[in-house]
Amino acid sequence: MTDGEPLLKLERIKKHFGAIEALRGVDMTVSRGEVVALLGDNGAGKSTLVKIIAGTYPPSSGRLMFEGEERYFASPKEAKAAGIETVYQDLSLCTNADVVANFFMGREITKRYLGIPVLQEREMEKVVAEAMRNAGTKIPSLRVNVENLSGGQRQAIELNRFVHWGGKLVVLDEPFAALGVEQTRRGLEMIRRVAAGGIGVIVITHIMEQAFQVADRLVVIRQGAVAGDLKREETTPEKVIDLITGGTLSDAGTDGDGGNSDPAYQREKTRL
């Protein structure tokens, strides 16, 4: 990978589900250290796009370049091996295991005694404690089962685990849907910190305010195509809503919606 080359580059990605054309030729990039917010109305194609990036679905056509090379991920496992992972709150942690066990899941440190592998619990605990400390994450005990932790803490564990094991691009799907105000604030901070370490981040969110707080760039998907790809400092929530709803808000200024009654617009407006 050469300097200035995006970490991820999608070229003309299409996806059909039978007769449904979920993606109609998407071009998109994510650079190292960049946070890209992916926005769009329900059914626009956001989930389909990130599932292609993370190896859940193959694209029907188009190219996926990762670190300068054309790649094809046949499964999430293959994408993960390349350094791409989706963090779904709750879904990828084992709730009846403790923080240390979750952090090491499948990568445990063992030593052989009389030919039998024995878990090196203290050593593993030290590694996790250090990773949490470096990330500024406070968990009361690393030996508590994950089911007893808050949504924000679980998310922090997942992100720290991703960073620790050399992740390069992380996809966060509605990361704050179930979080309170304070946890969301910490989550947004954590995303910025993860990106500052050189990781590429894609955040799917319906909440415009969060997109503007955390993202360097906002990509709007509408009806399976990119309707806008905008630097945060060069756009406004009103313009982004306009793109989400298909330019039906051409009179949407900062001081009003011009009486727009489009349900999609009204829905987005209430999220601001």
Ligand SMILES: Nc1ncnc2c1ncn2[C@@H]1O[C@H](COP(=O)(O)OP(=O)(O)OP(=O)(O)O)[C@@H](O)[C@H]1O
């Ligand atoms: N497995 C599937 N089989 C058939 N159609 C699908 C499948 N997955 C998605 N679609 C269709 O593709 C289109 C895009 O859906 P997608 O879930 O990617 O949208 P989205 O932007 O993530 O929406 P939401 O915000 O509601 O999650 C929709 O028309 C959806 O019904």
